[in-house]
Amino acid sequence: RQAELRKLLHEPSVSKDGHRVELAANIGSVEDLQKVLANGAEGVGLFRTEFLYMGRGALPTEEEQFQVYKHVLERMEGKPVVIRTLDIGGDKELPYMKLPAESNPFLGLRAVRLCLDRPDLFRTQLRALLRASVHGQLKIMFPMIAVASELRAAKQLLEEEKAKLTAEGRAVAEGIEVGIMIEVPAAALAADTLAKEADFFSIGTNDLIQYTMAADRMNENVAYLYQPCHPAILRLIRMVIAAAKREGKWVGMCGEMAGDRTAIPILLGLGLHEFSMSASSILPARALIKALSREEWAAHAEAIVNMDSQETIQAFVHQHTRSDN
Ligand code: PEP
Numbered sequence: 001r002q003a004e005l006r007k008l009l010h011e012p013s014v015s016k017d018g019h020r021v022e023l024a025a026n027i028g029s030v031e032d033l034q035k036v037l038a039n040g041a042e043g044v045g046l047f048r049t050e051f052l053y054m055g056r057g058a059l060p061t062e063e064e065q066f067q068v069y070k071h072v073l074e075r076m077e078g079k080p081v082v083i084r085t086l087d088i089g090g091d092k093e094l095p096y097m098k099l100p101a102e103s104n105p106f107l108g109l110r111a112v113r114l115c116l117d118r119p120d121l122f123r124t125q126l127r128a129l130l131r132a133s134v135h136g137q138l139k140i141m142f143p144m145i146a147v148a149s150e151l152r153a154a155k156q157l158l159e160e161e162k163a164k165l166t167a168e169g170r171a172v173a174e175g176i177e178v179g180i181m182i183e184v185p186a187a188a189l190a191a192d193t194l195a196k197e198a199d200f201f202s203i204g205t206n207d208l209i210q211y212t213m214a215a216d217r218m219n220e221n222v223a224y225l226y227q228p229c230h231p232a233i234l235r236l237i238r239m240v241i242a243a244a245k246r247e248g249k250w251v252g253m254c255g256e257m258a259g260d261r262t263a264i265p266i267l268l269g270l271g272l273h274e275f276s277m278s279a280s281s282i283l284p285a286r287a288l289i290k291a292l293s294r295e296e297w298a299a300h301a302e303a304i305v306n307m308d309s310q311e312t313i314q315a316f317v318h319q320h321t322r323s324d325n
């Protein structure tokens, strides 16, 4: 089995009927790159930058961040690298920042909300990203966007820093794609309007499921509600993909669901373009996709979103993939 999978290392990710998708990796640090390259990733679909800020005593400087982003872009040799801006708050704390105590941190000043509240900190990261942009194929992604005004405000700061760098005579890549995570139900429901202003979407199912089900993703007592293949979640995903398609934008997924063997056939059917997962899941996912017909699963997906429960849907997928794999 391992030897069979190794053969797919340099293969594109194409379904049985010739539909191409991209299989990318999630990373949290530079150390993860070794595994990414060894497992045939076609890009980095999510670089969680919070780890640069955690486990230390002060904010990372622009230069420090620049060196890390540049390194990742260079190691990926021109393959797309989606770097997500700081997603702190919620369960992730920074002791040296003295964030306000909140009674509902997951509903509080988190991610892009915090960055817009602390533009000094945000501008430093944006400058480091812009400077690194000439060293590979950088795509910038903002987390936890709920409404379009947040995206506009973030893009405004990005434009301002770009103008400053250019005035300083520093090189910045042209046409950097700027996208958003879809992980707040409001963003999924209004994806048609957001698709006009974002260059791409990446669906963050870890949070999208948490917020849609109103179930803390860390709380074992409500873990039964964490249902990636519930019709409520699948309908949101379908809406997001359809909205992006209408605007000619691509859609990825970087939550755990993207590497889930039961979810992959459905996501392929719904037309997801990019699947970003832990590196070790990439070759098995490529093998699975090669055995699936995109056209068949497009038809199945339409039926699946109208089924009554995750159990029914999982049983359907298992029954229809048994012969494929
Ligand atoms: C997500 O919410 O699905 C996601 C990828 O982001 P994180 O797990 O870092 O919140």
Ligand code: MG
Pocket (backbone or CB within 6 Å): 143, 183, 204, 206, 207
């Ligand atoms: Mg998230």
